[in-house]
Amino acid sequence: MIAPELEKVLGVPVTVTNITGGSGWIGYDSLMNSAPDGQTIGMISATGLVAGYVDPGTGRTNTYRDFAPVVNFASDYQVICVRPDETRFKTFKELYEYSKENEVLIAGVAGTGSDGMVVGKLNSLEGANFVHMGTNGASESLTNLYGKHVDACVIDISETTAPAKAGQVKILAVAADKRVPQDPNIPTIKEEVGVSLVNFSARGIMTPAGVPEDTMKILRDAFMKVFQNEELKKTLAAQGIVVELMDWQAYEKYLQTLEDEYKVIGPKYFGWELK
Template sequence: MPRVISIKAALAAAGIVGAMLATPAAAEFPEKGMTLIVAYGAGGGTDTTARMLASDLEETIGQPVTVQNVTGGGGGNGWGAIAAAEPDGYTIGYINIPNMYSGYLNPDMGREESLESFTPLMNHVTDYCVWAVKPDSPFQSVNDVVEAAKEGRVTITAHGAGGDDDLAIQRIAKMNDLDMAVVHNQSTADSKSQVLGGHVQVLGANVSEVADQHASGELRVIGVMAPERSGFLPDVPTFQEQGIDQVWSVSRGIAGPTGRPPEIAEAIMTALEATITSDAHRQAAEQLSLAPEIVKGPEYMDFLKSTEQEIKGLMGW
């Protein structure tokens, strides 16, 4: 049976005053299906994570949750679609941090959205960055890539200027005075094809996107940008273990457009938290090499603002 959570139950669980329950339309939320916007193409880490969440959220609210891929603009088109949606609670989407910031912080991008364009709901997962190569690549370590880049240009994939992969590459390049040619793609699936086909030397991605292929031997991960070894890649040393002070990740969180009624936002957060903390969801996440990490409310907004400032400093925007 679906774990249906009405807004009335959500508000009661959240301790919201009874006066808010007076709106008949709100009390029955959701009365129809919801849309979950993803700013990247099918097959990548964000899309896979979103489809897992949508499936389990359907069980919680008793309504269909449809994933909609809105690609292009380095993710900006998708985030713009979230910001422009009706603030009625029926459209939510993933905001990828730090990727989202470049769209409006970078003056060359010219996007109008900012943090104030969204109602941040909660963080879902934190997925650390990795570098991976073909099994027969001469690169055996992160330092091999760094040394090769010092002698000549090394090609590496990423998802749009200002995305987590790109920012990680730029930070390492600046630290080591490297020349790296970044090849931007719409999805990790495209990036993997380029690396496996020998067209690009190094894959910039995230743990969840490569763990299975590393285990099968299709790809070889040479470093993880995490503070400690990943439980999903226990045989792969961190960048710090290899002498490169780099901890970098993408945070996939959920947000809606600004202006939605607070009681609707509370109901959605309650449903999301019930979904994400369920045993079924955590087991499904583990199968995808993901570890849910809930951060919500003011703490989530503080995280978003502090990360925004960090990216400003790194990029000089």
């Protein structure tokens, strides 16, 4: 859906190639090793990118600095969901208080990406005891919630559009700095417990490092224009994704912040032994 709009702005064909595996790093390696001529760009999940090298177990030496940021176009905030018939806790504050006395099993995508990071941050709340049950994706997390195999689940808000509409989940809180347009009735975690807890799946565009600045300017200007297209915004919104632009400088600053967060959360909650 993005490629056709980019073709209109740049006036050249855009070919999409999906490269999966390695928590995104097979694609990132391909992008990083491509010619720095502006002809190859890639969509990046910031958490997968940064966790994939801060984690010493991966043995990677490349970092986000081996790429050049173009734009981050969406911040898909994580939400905490429970079953609609849940009686032990009806608000996130009640869930948090419950976790001080009881182990809370929370489903989320396995590993150290966005969901794992949220669980780590939840456990940074004083006295909290959240245990991450890793899954292979949002649908599996929701299935475990429906089947009462877990107490709660953490997923991207874009993944809640259908189940929330069908009344299959109750969203207790969003890990955002303010209420989100997808559902302004959802309180933030800070509103509930007085502590700021922000986490999202950053959806961005990058090139390999070393692309000439004049070419980077063309790409950056083009993508800023693409994501201001109202029809594209509506299409993305229908999928639960609200366009929230970071220009390349803000995106770069965010990547540094995320790297710093992983260096704190990793040793505490993922058992990483950083040098």
